[in-house]
Amino acid sequence: MTETDRAPRPLRALTIAMFKGFVRDRMTLFWAVVFPLMFLVLFGGIFTDQGASRAEVLVVGDVALIDDLPDEAREGIEEALEITRSDDLDDAVERVRKGDADAVLTQDGDEVVVQYSQADQVTAAQVQGTLRAIVQETNTAVYQGQTGEAPRFALSTEQVEDDSLKAIQYVTPSLLGWAVAMSATFGAAVNLVVWRKNGLLRRLRLAPIRTSSVVLARVGVSLVVALIQAAIFIGLGVFAFGLQLSGWWFLAVPLLLAGTLSFLSIGMLAGSVSKTDEGAVGLANFVVLPMAFLSGSFFPLDGAPGWLQAVSQALPLRHLNDGMLDVMVRGEGPGAIVLPILILLGFTVVLAAIAARLFRWDA
């Protein structure tokens, strides 16, 4: 009988072998980690600069709303608006029309008039929101002054930023979702095809291990890779691009794990129907790239038509992205991850069942 030196550890051995195979493959590392990071740097860089530039508001004539503000309130406003004086109303409006300035502010009696261009909706919204807040605060202050209480000028511009998340706040969770979707899908698909093609699956079938060990090893490797991706993305976002995480951000971890499972099952499906690794990569790309666009990984879907929104609800990445945005930057709590996780696990069960039916040991 065979001499047994120690307890067989097939799951551990397979996981280690798979992980080594992954980290030694420069191409896979590039596509799974470096490529999505390039997008983060690109998007983070481009839109962070844009987000930092303040809206330029031209004030024509006497505008008591601005002129009478106390110093600390003015500082608050100037974080969001760059206020410039102008004497010529027509010239000011023309500058807004050309896009050199964002809005013109005048006051006619008690009415404050804002003229802005719809060309840049985000900035327009920012200007409107800020000014509306000032008007409200001022009204309250006047009212409180009449009732004898101390007027409080506590002007906050957060309201405006929250309505449309700063770019890095949006792209970090969304691009992370895409990165995890890519590495999990490609990893499973290529792994399955390569092992089937080179006969390793058949070889393992004749070894004293369960089929589930092979699958679980892949799951383990992909989960670890997803966590590494999350650490890199969030670390880079926070330290290089000023990403501000809200309190429950670490709930992104269970979301990512559930997401990884559903992308793994997509990958298994692609790997089961593909004959070559090139075919598996192509199929995975064909699924993941449109899914990333439709799930808002690259840009928000707020402006997309209704039918596109509906399609997007049928994609697991959409639910992962929504959940991660909620807990990482929108300040929502544990309640926000329950539904996305259930949906992601549902995708996993259905897709894995189909993949298992189509699974083949042999080429």
Add this chain to the structure above:
Amino acid sequence: MGARISVQGLTMTYGSHTVVDDVSFTVEPGEFFGLLGPNGAGKTTALEMIEGLRKPVAGTVDIDGHDPWKREPALQRRIGVQLQASSFFERLTAVEQLQTFGAIYGVGKARIADLLEEVGLSDKADSQVEKLSGGQKQRLSIACALVHDPEIVFLDEPTAALDPQARRNLWDVLRGINDAGRTVMLTTHYMEEAEILCDRVAIIDSGRLLEMDTPQALIRGLDVPTRIALAPDAARLDDLRTIPGVEVATADDGGLQLETHDPAAVLAELARREALEGLSVSKGTLEDVFLHLTGREYRA
């Protein structure tokens, strides 16, 4: 050590095409058994059914009382398989491949250095499989099949696609596997390989077992004449035809060829006539057996 493999009425069909047709044989413990036949003869399919990779359409496989198709871990630990393809974990070194297979079977790292030595890969221990040559990959895959010291070893075309020198080197390794008392079953389309390595050979063509015996007995059983070749100017063809025992004498650009069933007498007469220039003598080979059995030339 060693196990008995009993195959009864083994049959496999793909649609209406019968790939393995009612094949029966028994491999004794410690025997080196070869399935010999041209490509597409059904050897690999037969071996895969015996290993437990395919379920036979009809017939049974019995390895020491176990059905390999049931994938019983206890039986799988006694079996070592080397598949036709180079089935490795990508980007792992030779040592890591063996460690991984070892851990799957629950054996420690102690044997790994010895195994690499045994297959002549000690200097490639830390090379990734992608960097190994064809012959080195074959050696490594044999080492992977032996990592848990199995009683039975299945080798599917272990020397396919190797150059003649690498093939001969590998034969020493394969002999060593069997010397340790293991039952070894090998498929090959190289006649010479089967003749040199195997205790017994089953000749398979178009899915059917044509003949089975020791290589020597198979050749002896044939009434194949001994061929004697001479240099073109060693003698005159007409003179050679007069030698008693010479059945056929022909000449071509390569020289003179004689066929005889009494080589001793013919050679003695050639020596007496001092007509031995460029002499070479060849007796029958398994190729002759194949030709005899199928009526057509053997083409691997």
